[in-house]
Amino acid sequence: MDPIENQHTQAQVVKKNKKKKKPTASGEISQQCRDLLSAFPVELQNTRAKGRHAVASESLEPGTTVCREQATSYIVRSPYLDKQCHVCLNSLDHGDISHSFTCDACNRVYYCSEECRDHDRAMHDSMCSIINRLDGIASECSVDVDLLRLMLGLLARHAQDPQDGQTSTPTPFEYVLKLVHNREKISSDFIQVITQASTMLNDIVPENMKMDVKELVLLACRINSNAHGLGDVQSRNTDSALGLFPLGAMFFNHSCEPNCNFVGLRDGKLEFRTLKKVVKGDELCVSYIDLFAPRNERRGNLLYTKQFWCKCRRCSTPMEKSVDRFLNGVMCRQCHKDVYVIPPAQIDGKTSAKDDESVATYSCAQCHHAAPHSMVAGTIERADHQYNQAIGMIRQRKYGRAKDIFNTLIKAQDNTKTGNFTLHNFNAILMNSCVPLMNCYTFEDNHMAAIHVNRQIISKLRDSGAVPENSPEIGDFLMNLGELCLNVAKESHGKALVEERWKQEAETALKECVKLREIAFGPSHGKTIAAQELLQSCT
Ligand SMILES: C[S@@+](CC[C@H](N)C(=O)[O-])C[C@H]1O[C@@H](n2cnc3c(N)ncnc32)[C@H](O)[C@@H]1O
Numbered sequence: 001m002d003p004i005e006n007q008h009t010q011a012q013v014v015k016k017n018k019k020k021k022k023p024t025a026s027g028e029i030s031q032q033c034r035d036l037l038s039a040f041p042v043e044l045q046n047t048r049a050k051g052r053h054a055v056a057s058e059s060l061e062p063g064t065t066v067c068r069e070q071a072t073s074y075i076v077r078s079p080y081l082d083k084q085c086h087v088c089l090n091s092l093d094h095g096d097i098s099h100s101f102t103c104d105a106c107n108r109v110y111y112c113s114e115e116c117r118d119h120d121r122a123m124h125d126s127m128c129s130i131i132n133r134l135d136g137i138a139s140e141c142s143v144d145v146d147l148l149r150l151m152l153g154l155l156a157r158h159a160q161d162p163q164d165g166q167t168s169t170p171t172p173f174e175y176v177l178k179l180v181h182n183r184e185k186i187s188s189d190f191i192q193v194i195t196q197a198s199t200m201l202n203d204i205v206p207e208n209m210k211m212d213v214k215e216l217v218l219l220a221c222r223i224n225s226n227a228h229g230l231g232d233v234q235s236r237n238t239d240s241a242l243g244l245f246p247l248g249a250m251f252f253n254h255s256c257e258p259n260c261n262f263v264g265l266r267d268g269k270l271e272f273r274t275l276k277k278v279v280k281g282d283e284l285c286v287s288y289i290d291l292f293a294p295r296n297e298r299r300g301n302l303l304y305t306k307q308f309w310c311k312c313r314r315c316s317t318p319m320e321k322s323v324d325r326f327l328n329g330v331m332c333r334q335c336h337k338d339v340y341v342i343p344p345a346q347i348d349g350k351t352s353a354k355d356d357e358s359v360a361t362y363s364c365a366q367c368h369h370a371a372p373h374s375m376v377a378g379t380i381e382r383a384d385h386q387y388n389q390a391i392g393m394i395r396q397r398k399y400g401r402a403k404d405i406f407n408t409l410i411k412a413q414d415n416t417k418t419g420n421f422t423l424h425n426f427n428a429i430l431m432n433s434c435v436p437l438m439n440c441y442t443f444e445d446n447h448m449a450a451i452h453v454n455r456q457i458i459s460k461l462r463d464s465g466a467v468p469e470n471s472p473e474i475g476d477f478l479m480n481l482g483e484l485c486l487n488v489a490k491e492s493h494g495k496a497l498v499e500e501r502w503k504q505e506a507e508t509a510l511k512e513c514v515k516l517r518e519i520a521f522g523p524s525h526g527k528t529i530a531a532q533e534l535l536q537s538c539t
Pocket residue numbers: 026027050051052053179180182225226249250251252253254255306307308309310311312
């Protein structure tokens with residue numbers, strides 16, 4: 001039985017004497033949501049265990065589009081303000097932003113063309129005189145200015161929507177107000193500062209944008225729990241833009257073993273695509289976080305950033321049967337085949353008072369050999385300390401020193417014969433060390449060493465089962481491998497055979513990258529095209 005359904009049954013037993021609650025407005029599925037998603041092979045459901053969610057209405061191949069939605073409102077995040085068009089999200093990276101169009105009054109919005117500027121004129125005019133005042137509110141209240149910008153964008157959008165009585169269908173803004181807000185899980189410190197910021201925001205917006213402060217606070221909570229990163233349409237991975245999608249995207253719950261991926265498209269659209277084959281009736285899920293991380297870390301991350309405690313199947317599988325045991329795993333000293341199982345944190349990250357870790361022992365998942373907590377935890381702590389030391393060196397730009405520390409850390413794990421406790425190959429500390437180590441090698445133009453580490457990273461991603469097949473992350477490392485191999489080919493100084501060998505490895509990596517990106521992003525996405533162009537340069 002699905003562990004989530006199972007928990008639901010148990011919860012029902014406990015609550016069976018309590019009065020049955022009527023479904024809240026936020027639990028309903030509106031006709032507008034059904035209309036949007038009717039173009040896709042999905043069925044919408046609403047259960048107590050999973051809330052509103054989408055399932056496949058037929059068997060689906062990898063790379064099938066299961067939802068596409070226009071953001072109700074979106075913003076380019078502050079560090080990227082002058083790097084991408086605020087309407088179509090095209091990159092402005094020509095090294096010269098004087099070719100872009102900006103608003104002379106506020107100097108806070110950039111467009112790639114007059115067409116995009118004209119498209120945004122009415123909306124921007126309603127916010128222009130307020131935008132620059134948000135920095136002051138953000139710093140006075142210690143809240144994220146991008147959160148305030150998205151709130152302002154939504155209020156402006158609401159002011160332009162047909163008002164009450166003018167239309168029979170709810171506006172997208174009204175759907176935003178039906179998104180889950182998880183306010184009860186949000187820290188009182190945040191509620192305090194966002195209440196102060198909302199009051200100040202309300203004071204400076206025109207009359208037709210004002211809202212009850214309590215509602216504004218809930219709006220901020222909804223943004224925190226539901227906003228999606230968009231990236232730019234060319235190739236950045238970062239969430240350089242942020243938007244709210246209240247009609248279709250909200251049906252895609254999070255899973256740490258997702259079968260779908262979301263991708264930002266032009267003009268603030270978000271698309272959901274299957275990453276692997278999906279059987280009819282399976283729930284369609286995406287991941288909101290980095291999946292090559294131990295269970296406690298992933299759940300902590302979701303609790304902190306999205307305000308929920310993950311109950312997906314991977315997080316509910318007993319640790320000794322889950323791939324998660326390897327991600328913070330210490331190798332068994334007896335069988336050398338599996339790891340000591342570290343029990344996960346209890347619900348919402350709380351540990352029970354009777355759990356005294358210092359006297360605990362952990363057993364190997366395979367041979368049940370026991371090891372004391374101090375040895376297992378000590379091994380992880382030492383590795384973590386070394387990792388942090390190396391990262392500190394990178395921050396100080398001491399790349400050579402960082403490289404040495406990472407190499408010492410990684411090599412020490414081969415020492416199984418010495419009888420020392422060592423980390424499992426899939427331990428996230430090792431993965432987290434490999435990525436900056438590869439970058440250090442690339443930085444000093446040691447392409448051969450960077451290639452060696454890059455191959456290891458791809459193997460870990462593929463073999464661990466921690467990320468789904470066709471994960472965009474694997475695509476990025478394949479692209480990187482292709483680039484590095486082409487660099488080595490260029491350095492072959494006329495040795496035709498050597499050059500050919502490296503071009504072939506580049507070609508293999510890039511072909512895989514193109515295939516993967518066609519699935520994860522679609523054939524016409526900027527990232528797929530970038531991989532295709534590099535592939536063409538191999539011949
Ligand atoms: C985008 S909404 C998904 C729609 C939601 N099921 C509903 O009925 O509104 C995200 C919210 O769904 C819930 N959720 C999604 N994935 C979850 C998971 N893996 N475990 C627990 N709750 C989850 C959380 O409350 C989260 O804030």
